[in-house]
Amino acid sequence: MGEFDLIARYFSNIGVKRTDVSIGVGDDGAVLQVRDGYDIVVTTDTMVAGTHFFPDVDPRALGHKLVAVNVSDLAAMGAEPTWLSLAMTLPSADESWLAQFAAGLHETAEYYNCQLIGGDTTRGPLSFSMMAKGQVPRGKAITRAGAKVGDYIYVTGTLGDAALGLKWVQGQCEISKKHQGHVLQRFHYPSPRVALGQALRNTASSAMDISDGLAGDLPHILRRSGVGAYVDIQRLPMSQALKDSCTAEEAMHLALSGGEDYELLFTVPENRRGSLDVLLSPYGVPITCIGRITGAVGKLELKTGEQPYAYQHQGFQHFL
Numbered sequence: 001m002g003e004f005d006l007i008a009r010y011f012s013n014i015g016v017k018r019t020d021v022s023i024g025v026g027d028d029g030a031v032l033q034v035r036d037g038y039d040i041v042v043t044t045d046t047m048v049a050g051t052h053f054f055p056d057v058d059p060r061a062l063g064h065k066l067v068a069v070n071v072s073d074l075a076a077m078g079a080e081p082t083w084l085s086l087a088m089t090l091p092s093a094d095e096s097w098l099a100q101f102a103a104g105l106h107e108t109a110e111y112y113n114c115q116l117i118g119g120d121t122t123r124g125p126l127s128f129s130m131m132a133k134g135q136v137p138r139g140k141a142i143t144r145a146g147a148k149v150g151d152y153i154y155v156t157g158t159l160g161d162a163a164l165g166l167k168w169v170q171g172q173c174e175i176s177k178k179h180q181g182h183v184l185q186r187f188h189y190p191s192p193r194v195a196l197g198q199a200l201r202n203t204a205s206s207a208m209d210i211s212d213g214l215a216g217d218l219p220h221i222l223r224r225s226g227v228g229a230y231v232d233i234q235r236l237p238m239s240q241a242l243k244d245s246c247t248a249e250e251a252m253h254l255a256l257s258g259g260e261d262y263e264l265l266f267t268v269p270e271n272r273r274g275s276l277d278v279l280l281s282p283y284g285v286p287i288t289c290i291g292r293i294t295g296a297v298g299k300l301e302l303k304t305g306e307q308p309y310a311y312q313h314q315g316f317q318h319f320l
């Protein structure tokens, strides 16, 4: 038995045992039972050492994050996560590292009620590519294309914390002791808004998850929907940790352009807005209205109160 075959054993029982998996890991392909009246949603994310994670990252945290970022895309579509597959490229088979990585995958897959149903291992520079599949009642997936002029723009949770965590890990800022735990948690263990995403199926006109920063991600909705938007930057939700650790300007920059928060960004028509608080209160995740959709196609205006706010978005670079 080759070393990679040995390692494959660590990955044969990841996540829950779902009853809709007829054949999982170990055959040429997985066989899955699709629920009547449901659509399948498929997404994929790759994480490369040196680009998306530090080569010396805690492998357990990495396993968590790989599942979380994929599940977050399903959450953004209003889908219920179900199945995962994983392609691994490894320079060598470091068994204890892989055992920790598998434990991180397992804990998070289990938490989101998913099962790893297959994968592949090759030798090469360290990188992981995961595909996640979810299910949504037929025709109910939330897309980036449904925002209409006049809709209100919302975000979940707080923005900028994960980017602050990255800065701190890189020794580029100071964070007081009381905030360190929160910031590291947000950077290493993002919490995809899965239940909340499903609750938005009949309410949100569009949605996506924020992986590259609000100022970089909102334009995707604007382009796909053929609309514009304004955002009042005074309303951006920020944690106390972010406010206490940065100047006001730096905090604003991280909230606008910092990546990896994995919060949801969504739009809601005016006539469905009244029921939002009641609808979302069971999930314990705050939501904040930050602006509105406009007819200025493709244009994102940032305002501070009524004044325009000049800001040049720099695309989020994971490690720069």
Ligand SMILES: [Mg+2]
Pocket (backbone or CB within 6 Å): 072, 073, 076, 208, 209, 210, 211
């Ligand atoms: Mg996404």
